[in-house]
Amino acid sequence: MNKDIKEILLSEEEIVKKVAEMGAQISKDYKGKDLLIVVILKGSVIFAADLLRKIDIPVNIDFIAVSSYGNGTKTSGVVKIIKDLGCSIEHKNVLIIEDILDSGKTLHHLMELLETRNPESIKICTLLNKPERREVEVPVCYSGFTIPDEFVVGYGLDFAENYRNLPYIGILKPEVYEN
Ligand code: IMP
Numbered sequence: 001m002n003k004d005i006k007e008i009l010l011s012e013e014e015i016v017k018k019v020a021e022m023g024a025q026i027s028k029d030y031k032g033k034d035l036l037i038v039v040i041l042k043g044s045v046i047f048a049a050d051l052l053r054k055i056d057i058p059v060n061i062d063f064i065a066v067s068s069y070g071n072g073t074k075t076s077g078v079v080k081i082i083k084d085l086g087c088s089i090e091h092k093n094v095l096i097i098e099d100i101l102d103s104g105k106t107l108h109h110l111m112e113l114l115e116t117r118n119p120e121s122i123k124i125c126t127l128l129n130k131p132e133r134r135e136v137e138v139p140v141c142y143s144g145f146t147i148p149d150e151f152v153v154g155y156g157l158d159f160a161e162n163y164r165n166l167p168y169i170g171i172l173k174p175e176v177y178e179n
């Protein structure tokens with residue numbers, strides 16, 4: 001285990017099993033529809049790569065990068081688009097793939113923005129969900145694991161751009177982010 005990890009919250013095996021279940025459900029729900037998977041960079045990349053291979057219907061993929069000004073410095077929680085989608089989402093069934101739903105601000109603003117582009121439908125799929133931290137209600141269609149209010153890293157999730165490559169999801173030792 002990585003020396004900065006206090007405890008493994010979700011093992012590789014648990015993640016693999018859950019991702020397969022989510023992929024099967026999505027394949028069932030979107031059968032016969034044009035599905036566009038929108039991956040939010042960077043945290044969702046590893047989850048999306050695994051999830052996509054568990055979806056057995058035709059899909060298109062695109063990427064969007066956002067930065068959230070949450071974290072107390074700006075209460076508005078306005079989301080800035082760092083890299084926009086490369087394709088139009090008009091009349092498409094959009095499924096947003098997110099790593100973790102925390103305050104809800106990022107997804108709330110992203111949904112608002114994408115809805116102005118006239119998609120056929122727009123839904124959210126998140127691997128992790130921290131309901132205790134929610135400030136804005138966001139409709140989640142697919143949610144992998146509900147987790148406690150702890151800062152987690154690994155499987156795409158970072159602290160200061162590190163730990164994304166850990167194959168499990170672990171709770172970071174507080175001394176790492178307090179320093
Ligand atoms: P929200 O807008 O507060 O819902 O924030 C969602 C974003 O915050 C996620 O996409 C992550 O980048 C980040 N985030 C929230 N909680 C954690 C965590 O426990 N570990 C790593 N990143 C997190």
Ligand code: MG
Nearest residue numbers: 041042043158
């Ligand atoms: Mg992030």
